[in-house]
Amino acid sequence: MTTTDSTITRRAFIAAGGAALAATATRSFPLLAAPQPRLRMALVGTGNRGSLTWGQEVVKGYSDVVEIVGLCDINRKRAEAGKALIGINAPTFVDFDRMINETRPDTVMVTTVDGTHYRYIIRGLELGCNVMTEKPLCTDEQQCQAILDAQKKSSKKITVTFNARHAPEAKKVKQLLLEKAVGDVISVDFHEYLDTSHGADYFRRWHRLKQNSGTLLVHKASHHFDLANWWLDSMPMEVTAFGDLKFYGHNNSFRSTHCRVCPYKQQCKFYWDVTQNPQYVKLYTECESEDGYLRDGCVWRDDINIYDTMSVVVKYENGVHLTYTANTYLPYEGQSVSINGSRGRLDYTEVKANGFANNEVRLTRSFGKSEAVKDLETSRAGSHGGADSSMQDQIFRGAQGSDPLNLRAGLHDGALSSLVGIAARHSIERGSQTVKINDLVKL
Ligand SMILES: NC(=O)c1ccc[n+]([C@@H]2O[C@H](COP(=O)([O-])OP(=O)(O)OC[C@H]3O[C@@H](n4cnc5c(N)ncnc54)[C@H](O)[C@@H]3O)[C@@H](O)[C@H]2O)c1
Secondary structure: OOOOOOOOOHHHHHHHOOHHHHHOHHHHOHHHOOOOOOEEEEEEOOOHHHHHHHHHHHHHHHOOOEEEEEEEOOOHHHHHHHHHHHOOOOOEEOOHHHHHHHHOOOEEEEOOOHHHHHHHHHHHHHOOOEEEEOOOOOOOHHHHHHHHHHHHOOOOOEEEOOHHHHOHHHHHHHHHHHOOOOOOEEEEEEEEEEEOOHHHHHHHOHHHOHHHHOOHHHHOHHHHHHHHHHHHOOOEEEEEEEEEOOOOOOOOOOOOOEHHHOOOOOOOOOOOOHHHOHHHHHHOHHHHHHHOOOOOEOOOOOOOOOOOEEEEEEEEOOOOEEEEEEEEEEOOEEEEEEEEEOOEEEEEEEEEEOOEEEEEEEEEEOOOOEEEOOOOOOOOOOHHHHHHHHHHHHHHHOOOOOOOOOOOOEHHHHHHHHHHHHHHHHHHHOOOOOEEHHHOOOO
16 A cells, blocks of 8 residues: 555554654644644624624634634624623624635624625625525525525535524434335424514514515524425425514504603513613613614514514425414414324424423324334533534534534525525515415526
8 A cells, every 4th residue: 555645544654653753744744733723713793693602602612623803793883792792802893895804714604684694695705705604595586696696606615504403303303204204204384483572572673674584484484494495305396475464563552662762661561671681781782873773672663564474385396285384472482393294293392381391202103103202312501402502513523524414504505495485475475476486596
């Protein structure tokens, strides 16, 4: 066997022995030399998700492999507040190009308002960076096409950070489907329950405007459409949807701009005091002078133009029908997913009510037994039930490792999950006409 620098084995290296060899190791055997340089990551969007999950948590868990080299936000004060919360010395910017040119990152992490992701994804690629973006990849089909076109011109990679795939229950469902536990999948029922706290919060914030979030069919449901696309391993083809604003927005007799100044504090069940959360005070209320953004906006504002009640049917290339609903004003949080197959049914139920919680994956075989699936991966500590740290481990520590469940998500996954939501929105706007994904973009 001939031995080259890149193929030399550890045994051969030791057998060849000698201090002389060791002394020249870094020059002759680069693979055995000093540790890899840390990944240089710049972050745009220093709000909650940027400063905490992609800031604080990265510094805490991955400082040996990642260095945050720059922070950018359209709000100068929030960039500084984010920097203080993360606890690093990286420079802050309001100009994205300047940040990239001055800090030379390998990777850009995009955690801005949804409707602006495409700008930084495209510009990040153009400036020679790999790009990681929070979901949704984009909020309309023009943005999607522009990102697809930019990717064709670039050798750099886009990663979409779909943490929901990393929940132990989601992984188990994927594994059981790969094992054909319910035979061939015929249809899926997916119901998302958002309560009067979490659900209401979307109507307080920038998400309340379609132009920012693409509606919750894109902002929120892109997680769920991604799960369905990933589990089914098939292309969504056609989407038909209904949507209404039946609870928040104009559906109340009184309203204000935001909770702090509201004359109806005593009587409004949705009154919420943002000043009770010191982190939110730093990130939002102390930064209002720059952009006027009110974190505690009124859930009854007349300008709310997203839906709070949504029903969607998606037809897949492999013939599967997905029936999806999301309601945002419920007395409890949770999710109920049932996968109906030729040999059984797989149910994933998660309910968190006041004083009650139920979390179960159940496999029922046709003409057979029904049993709770026990061998789930243990939940980790941290945000989103540990799903964030599972995903970050894979991104930062297991980048080249095997991925039997296909957890890694890229441009194609990001595009299709957003496009289902975008198609649903168009369907609603066109009186529930069916919209074909292929008519929206050239994939
Ligand atoms: N995967 C998840 O579980 C998860 C959870 C929360 C949020 N998110 C995603 O993270 C992103 C940020 O959400 P958030 O909750 O942190 O919101 P946020 O409002 O706290 O932060 C958004 C930040 O983007 C900045 N921004 C807005 N427009 C900008 C622009 N044009 N250029 C630069 N910065 C701009 C704002 O000033 C703000 O600091 C969203 O895309 C959201 O969908 C994902």
